[in-house]
Amino acid sequence: MKCFSRYLPYLFRPPSTILSSTCHTEADIISTVEFNSSGELLATGDKGGRVVVFQREQESKSQPQRRGEYNVYSTFQSHEPEFDYLKSLEIEEKINKIKWLPQQNAAYFLLSTNDKTVKLWKISERDKRPEGYNLKDEDGRIRNPSTITSLRVPVLQPMDLMVEATARRVFSNAHTYHINSISVNSDLQTFISTDDLRVNLWNLEITDRSFNIVDIKPANMEELTEVITSAEFHPQQCHTFAYSSSKGSIRLCDMRQAALCDKHCKYFEEPEDPSTRSFFSEIISSISDVKFSHNGRYLMTRDYLTVKVWDLQMENKPLETYQVHDYLRGKLCSLYENDCIFDKFECVWNGSDSVIMTGSYNNFFRMFDRNTKRDVTLEASRENSKPRAILKPRKVCVGGKRRKDEISVDSLDFSKKILHTTWHPHENIIAVAATNNLYIFQDKVN
Amino acid sequence: MFPKGTKRKFSDSGEEPVPSGDQVPAASTAAARTLSSSYSLQRQSLLDMSLIKLQLCHMLVEPNLCRSVLIANTVRQIQEEMTQDGTWQIMTQALAAAQCPADRLVATEVLCRQTDPAVQASQSPKPFSVVGLEEGYHTEEVVMEGDGETEVTMSTLSPVSPQLSSTSYLAGPFGMGPCWEEEEEDGDCEEDEEEDSEECVSEGEEAERDHLSADSRTGEQVFGTFEIKHPAPPPDPALEELFSDVDPSYYDLDTVLTGMQSAPKMGPYDLLESLSSHAPTALSSSTSCRSDLNELDHIMEIIVGS
Numbered sequence: 219m220k221c222f223s224r225y226l227p228y229l230f231r232p233p234s235t236i237l238s239s240t241c242h243t244e245a246d247i248i249s250t251v252e253f254n255s256s257g258e259l260l261a262t263g264d265k266g267g268r269v270v271v272f273q274r275e276q277e278s279k280s281q282p283q284r285r286g287e288y289n290v291y292s293t294f295q296s297h298e299p300e301f302d303y304l305k306s307l308e309i310e311e312k313i314n315k316i317k318w319l320p321q322q323n324a325a326y327f328l329l330s331t332n333d334k335t336v337k338l339w340k341i342s343e344r345d346k347r348p349e350g351y352n353l354k355d356e357d358g359r360i361r362n363p364s365t366i367t368s369l370r371v372p373v374l375q376p377m378d379l380m381v382e383a384t385a386r387r388v389f390s391n392a393h394t395y396h397i398n399s400i401s402v403n404s405d406l407q408t409f410i411s412t413d414d415l416r417v418n419l420w421n422l423e424i425t426d427r428s429f430n431i432v433d434i435k436p437a438n439m440e441e442l443t444e445v446i447t448s449a450e451f452h453p454q455q456c457h458t459f460a461y462s463s464s465k466g467s468i469r470l471c472d473m474r475q476a477a478l479c480d481k482h483c484k485y486f487e488e489p490e491d492p493s494t495r496s497f498f499s500e501i502i503s504s505i506s507d508v509k510f511s512h513n514g515r516y517l518m519t520r521d522y523l524t525v526k527v528w529d530l531q532m533e534n535k536p537l538e539t540y541q542v543h544d545y546l547r548g549k550l551c552s553l554y555e556n557d558c559i560f561d562k563f564e565c566v567w568n569g570s571d572s573v574i575m576t577g578s579y580n581n582f583f584r585m586f587d588r589n590t591k592r593d594v595t596l597e598a599s600r601e602n603s604k605p606r607a608i609l610k611p612r613k614v615c616v617g618g619k620r621r622k623d624e625i626s627v628d629s630l631d632f633s634k635k636i637l638h639t640t641w642h643p644h645e646n647i648i649a650v651a652a653t654n655n656l657y658i659f660q661d662k663v664n
Numbered sequence: 665m666f667p668k669g670t671k672r673k674f675s676d677s678g679e680e681p682v683p684s685g686d687q688v689p690a691a692s693t694a695a696a697r698t699l700s701s702s703y704s705l706q707r708q709s710l711l712d713m714s715l716i717k718l719q720l721c722h723m724l725v726e727p728n729l730c731r732s733v734l735i736a737n738t739v740r741q742i743q744e745e746m747t748q749d750g751t752w753q754i755m756t757q758a759l760a761a762a763q764c765p766a767d768r769l770v771a772t773e774v775l776c777r778q779t780d781p782a783v784q785a786s787q788s789p790k791p792f793s794v795v796g797l798e799e800g801y802h803t804e805e806v807v808m809e810g811d812g813e814t815e816v817t818m819s820t821l822s823p824v825s826p827q828l829s830s831t832s833y834l835a836g837p838f839g840m841g842p843c844w845e846e847e848e849e850d851g852d853c854e855e856d857e858e859e860d861s862e863e864c865v866s867e868g869e870e871a872e873r874d875h876l877s878a879d880s881r882t883g884e885q886v887f888g889t890f891e892i893k894h895p896a897p898p899p900d901p902a903l904e905e906l907f908s909d910v911d912p913s914y915y916d917l918d919t920v921l922t923g924m925q926s927a928p929k930m931g932p933y934d935l936l937e938s939l940s941s942h943a944p945t946a947l948s949s950s951t952s953c954r955s956d957l958n959e960l961d962h963i964m965e966i967i968v969g970s
Contacts (some may be wrong), residue, residue: 305726395729414729443736445730447730464730464733464734497707497741500734501734501738504730504734551710554713555713557717557731560731560734
């Protein structure tokens, strides 16, 4: 694990936010982070409906220690608050998920979604502008045609780089319930959007139609006991996707079998341990995130206390189980009371699928090395990490004597939760969202 | 972040705050003696907490369905366990005894709008918080009548089914009182906008369906239709007219489920209008709403300013 204990923290944040984690505006809370497929861009979405995209600097020989820092590339308002007049309810503009499309030309494309609407954004650069129009002069005023004696061809002249984001598609009116995830297919033509009860399949080109491929809404809503919590396409097989439920199960579906994929082809669930059964067993088994490994052979799931790695060939139990913060098991009632037990943590693979990472409370996040079975707890906070200083591993003291550097369970700050993290697709660079601050950590290079 | 107070450990799980009020009637302690009393108190406290969570509605934004489902499942689980212990029946009987029987209506939209967390918190420590909360709502409704929300009270299916009446109060974020028995029937009751509670009354006669109805009511609470119900409706022409141009698909749970109110059909101000013009006729047909009628008249006087 030595590379992970030697992270250099850089602190990045969008220039428009107010910066202290104790007094921030609600709209600045980061609600999603995502690297693009090359790792060159990093997108964040916040509660105010804005998307901020960071771009990695080109490495320069003159300043080798500033190896590829991320700077703000583009900022735009993706979603606005809406009002559903039918139900007299507000539709939040909070960005729930961002997913990048792989780059196919000079422009970048991403999908962003709030509770009800998915949008496809094109982010493109403009560094030239045409000059020398015939019908209008340089200020833009229309010229009197009778004064034009000769014609010229407009010429492209260089200008300061401008990055503009335009909404190219709006996929709306397909979800009665709140969208919790989106996933782009490996065919690069379709994507799925998932709400509490349904999964819809879209074509990226067609906005007025979507296909419902999973529907778990019961005929009688009184019988509803389970909801869909997340869904993702398989990274290589364009016909396979998985969705997780609030009861701790994952279903793998094949779209070739039927138009409506209500019958799963694989069902992953770990039988409950009767010795640990309590009134909270079901709640803590609810899966908050599901992610395929990059190689497509494993699935990772996050429930309230653990991260599990599943082999797609083995349905009856996970391959590996990692305890994220088992010391909270004795606090479940308090966490239920203050609603923390419903927090939805995400989990993420590194590029080689050898390390997994997830967040916790007190601005802690955890990494687990699947090969060495070692794990580390790190903290994302300005007080504890000076720029370019190596992150120090943290430890939570469970009982008995507390050592000097340890923190006791009762001192944990449950308002500081790290729900969203992302890992660069190839390198050891991670981005961690702590409320309204974005932390980017890089592996130290000697 | 944690409530620092006396903490106890579950036999198999976490810690819980001590319930601050302890008014377990003699009848229920008799049964509770068979269980560890601290476990049953903890369980009761968890049940109260869960019911409060289901009650507290977000005014403007739709609540999280996943959270509601998980809480409702927890409540169901506790109720099942309490039913097996026999404590559920005892509790509901005691509730029925404490409650004054009268047919009343519940408009959960109003309950949500007028939910006062302080009221609930003060009521919750009682083991039979169901009654306390109900009374709390009742009081609130009279006070805040300026909004014209008068049908705020619970339908109690008296006198035949005291158990059911006691548990019928629980109006969840979506739910309505009366028609929760449909789960055992065909489930078509709740879809209709002007449903009568008589059907529900008749079903309520069977005591052994107690726990089932409690379960279904929980489900109904959370996921059922939002409607304003009338005790025994002759179709009110004014109300018919009000709803005549409303698309029946509104009553589809799909569209209504995610709403916190029956707003598409009748917002608070619509209700006010309809009441001001039709209140006497609409409500005088109910013979069993006398106390509410008086309140309603009182409200109308204030509104009309006569």
